[in-house]
Amino acid sequence: MSDVYVLGVDMIKFGRFPDRTVPDLGAEAALLALDDAGLTIDKMEAFYCGNLGQANAMVGQRILQEIGQTGIPVVNCSNACATGATAFREAWTSIKAGLYDVVLAVGVEQMGTGLLGGSGGGAGIPKEGLLGSGTMPAVFAEAGMEHSRQYGTTFEQFAKISVKNHHHSTMNPKARYQIETPLDEVMNAEMISYPNTKLMCSVNVDGAAAAVLVSEKKAKELGMGRSVRVKASILTSDPYQERDLVMPDVNSCTRKAAKEAYEMAGLGAEDIDLVELHDCFATAEMLHYENLGLCEDGEAGRLIDEGEVELGGRVPVNVSGGLLSKGHPLGATGIANIYEVCTHLRGEAGERQVEGAKIGLTHVIGLGSACGIHILEKA
Amino acid sequence: MSLPVVDYLKLPEGEDPYLEGHKCTKCNSIFLGERNVCSNCFSRESMEPIKLNNKGKLYSYSIVFRSFPGIDVPYISAIVDLEGGGTVKGNLINCDPDPDKIKFDMPVEVVFDDALGRKDSEGNSYISYFFKPIS
């Protein structure tokens, strides 16, 4: 089986676009990625489209109606916040299988406002605030407090993650926000669900990202110049855990995916130069330092305290600004983080460039749960 | 007559309310709600209903300050491991919503009471469960 390469990849600047449509945002990202690859839509042999909000509304076909209806197979997919990574992986799988040489993947989302989640819908009475909380800030706060319980992780340590990611975003013109948020500002922001304040919750934004994936044969034919090799593509669901039914598990599916991804790539965590991981909440990022093997269990608090995960540190995490400041358009996130890592591997990240980056890792979690990990290498 | 807030809360006539688990007799996994197949060991026809214990320990929590419109805040969303197995989630009551007052592993009991006055569209009232610290 041949390796698969990312030939073109791009994202739109994340923001709020109430006057635009989902296909319109997806089409813009698709055209950007095609331009980046130096190809046109008629060269695409298949199209994998990720979107959640309009999962039953043929978003992929509507994108092609805006940029070129060539009759290729379109697969629309939805996998919670792992949707974009799933679309990318399906594209990767199709090339691995030898079906195609040139494939398009798009992730796109237009978000509402307010809290996501909620507990116990269905018959009877609302369960929110009666049987605890099913809001996303609370669910991820509970997951973070499990880490506090085990290792004494503090509110301040969680807050430092948000300070770091907001700082990184000041160097990313495609992030929703470019605003420094000092520690006292993060800790004194409105408390949403302890220990997550408002500035420790991901930003609801609209966004789209796209990638053109090609076979090794095609990459050689078109020139490897800026292409990026996909060293590993892994998708997992959540293995059984005893507290599953009341505490959605983001840890075991990530650990399983990380182990499989390092095996597939023939690499270890120590080989990774930068990471874009799923910081839907500051509490979540803390867990994934350990889940991805960036440090030993119990060392995550030290990692953030000592600056190892900042730009310039041992293994910079979320130099894009992450979901906390770049923004989190659910279905687009998994391809946007691939764009970020590719941009560093190509040496095109400007002010926030991770110097000498050769290998990077992307990670997303869809609650319920799905975990997607990709390891990318400069070709 | 009040209805149970979830199907794993049982209100047997003339007896105390209790929470019901479904236990796999092959691997001892405990689930909330009925099921036919164990998602841990995959065995079929091995599930049997059990009465869950009313005593447990606080495993994790969050203090919720912002919720959906109309929901009173703050409240403590708590995850409790019950003695003898089973994990349930609910509101921790009779406890200040202050991280300094909430201790991991603090002993709690499951108590049953009206569901904060909430009624369904037909006007039925409900019985819910809550966690209360044991001093």
Ligand SMILES: [Zn+2]
């Ligand atoms: Zn079993």
